[in-house]
Amino acid sequence: MIYLDNNATTRLDPRVLEAMMPFLTDEYANAASTHPFGLRAHEAVKLARQQMAQLLGCEPQEFIFTSGATEAINLAMKGVAESYSSRGRHIITVQTEHSAVLDVCRFLETQGCEVTYLAVQPDGLLDLATVQQALRPDTILVSVMLVNNETGVIQPIQEIAVLAHAAGALFMTDATQAVGKMPIDVEALGIDLLTCSGHKLYGPKGVGGLYVRQRKPRRVKLAALLHGGGHERGWRSGTLNVPGIVGLGHAAELCRQSMKEEAARIGALRNELEAGLLAIPGTRVNGNREHRFYNTTNILFEGCDSDAMIMGLEGIAVSNGSACTAASVDPSHVLLSMGMDETEAFSCLRFSLGRFNSPEMLVDVIDSAQDIISRLRGYILA
Template sequence: MIYLDNNATTRLDPRVLEAMMPFLTDQFANAASTHPFGVTAHEAVKNARQQVANTLNCEVHEIVFASGATEAINLAIKGVAESYAHKGRHIVTVQTEHKAVLDVCHYLETRGFEVTYLPVQPDGLLDLETVRAAIRPDTILVSVMLVNNETGVIQPVQAIAALAHTAGALFMTDATQAVGKMPIDVDTLGVDLLTFSAHKFCGPKGIGGLFVRQRRPNKVKLEALLHGGGHERGLRSGTLNVPGIVGLGKALDLCRQEMPVETQHIASLRDHLETALLTIPGTRVNGNREHRLYNTTNIYFEHCDSDAMIMGLEGMAVSNGSACTAASIDPSHVLLALALNETEAFSCLRFSLGRFNNEADVQRAIDGVKNAVEGLRALV
């Protein structure tokens, strides 16, 4: 299997599994227990929290572990909505956000909140003047994802955060596709809330987290979603997933150590794949090619249904959009926001490369896609 769908999920690094194994077998204690057995688990969680803090350049008490980015996003947005409703009931986000953000915002609209969904330019980037114009005195939160999961486009979150803060609003970023893949400094970016998920950077599924700024000037107060035990400083009750947390910390340590070499390797593979596929007539890249993550390319193939292409690519895993909406019969909302029509949006493939891909994978992918395109166009 040639796996080129790393934005959906990644293979668990064997070194991460090795770090997790003791806590899946002999060291199975509850991290909240006070006996020596529990203290060992607690220390492992404490170490992982430090590993996350080292990656994000934040304090350890600013990290809240959750089951993944979706839960973290729910905690962040709903938590802000409840805590700051007395200041205002307006939220600003973007049409190209992940459904985890959009669906939470739609829910809040049924609870009396007003949400502005910003359009993007045809290359997927936000216009800063559009952002500035959308922020109002009653805006309590601006939420803009750092890296788009379908196109890899990187938004100018540092500048957007500054606009939010100038107006007295908090700024959140869904960094699920960024953490572990690019350097992240929450202070440099100016973010107040940031979400991430371990399975996007060769860690285990079922674990992720939320950065919640606790240092002034923007100390964030959140209302909890889950109650019952007061775990994670009262923000996320429930017995901690110690093996998952250990795996998350180990995965981030590996990313931080290997990022310079890995970035160059994956970027080279992506560029080779993209350059070769763009020699096919009737193709183009969706999204800005300068401001995007090095591992992703989203390509339009004229007169080629993406589902038919995926079916024809035997032994190869690629996608036509977000894994979270793969069962949907609707076209990608991200691509529609980039001014593609429905037919065009149904004719695109996302290729997302990762740590375990190599040149042979890319060459097989090039050959496979060219054959699939030729075969489909012959039927037109």
């Protein structure tokens, strides 16, 4: 199989699995225990927290472990809504956010919050003037995804954070597609809350984390979702997933060490693949091509159904939307928000490359795409 769906999930790096194995077998103690076995697990968790902090430019105590980005998003947004309710109940986000953010916003609306869903331009980018106009005295949180999971469009979060802070609001980013793959310094970017997930950076599933700013001038208050033991500074109770946490930390360290080289190599592969696919008549790239993540291309294939293309690309894994809404028969909300009609949105494929892709794979992908598209268009004409 040629796997080009790395934005949905990445393969577990064998080196990460090797680091995890002792904590799945012999080193199985609870990290909260005070005997020597527990202390070894505690030290492993401490190292992983340091590795994540080094990757993000934060202090270790500002990073807490969760079961993944979805839980982290729920904790961040619901925690802020509860903690800052006396100041305001207004939240700003974007129509092209991941469903984890949008669904939490819809829930918060049932709890008395007011949410503004900002529209994007046809290229997927936010207009900063739109953000500025939406800010109000009672705005408590602005949440904008760093890298869009479907198009790879990169939002100007540093500038958005400045606007949010000037209005007295906190700034949060869902950085799930970006962490470990591009340099992130939460202090320099003005981020107050950041979410991520291990399985997007060649780590295990079932583990992720939340950065919560604890330094002046904006020490974030956060109400807990889970109670029962006071783990993770009281923000996230529950016995720590030591093997998963070790895997996340080791994956973060491997990413940090190879980030620059990987970006150049994977970016070159993406460009080669994209050029081959765009040579097919009736194709175009969706989203801003300048402010775009190096591993992703989302392409419209005129006159072709995306599900039929996925079925026809035998042995090649690609997608036509977010993996978290894959069971839905609705068109991509991201592409619709960029101004596409439903027919166009149902004619798009996302190709997302990663660490384990090679140049040799691309020829097969391009040839297979040309073949299936010719056949599908032939059926229509017939």
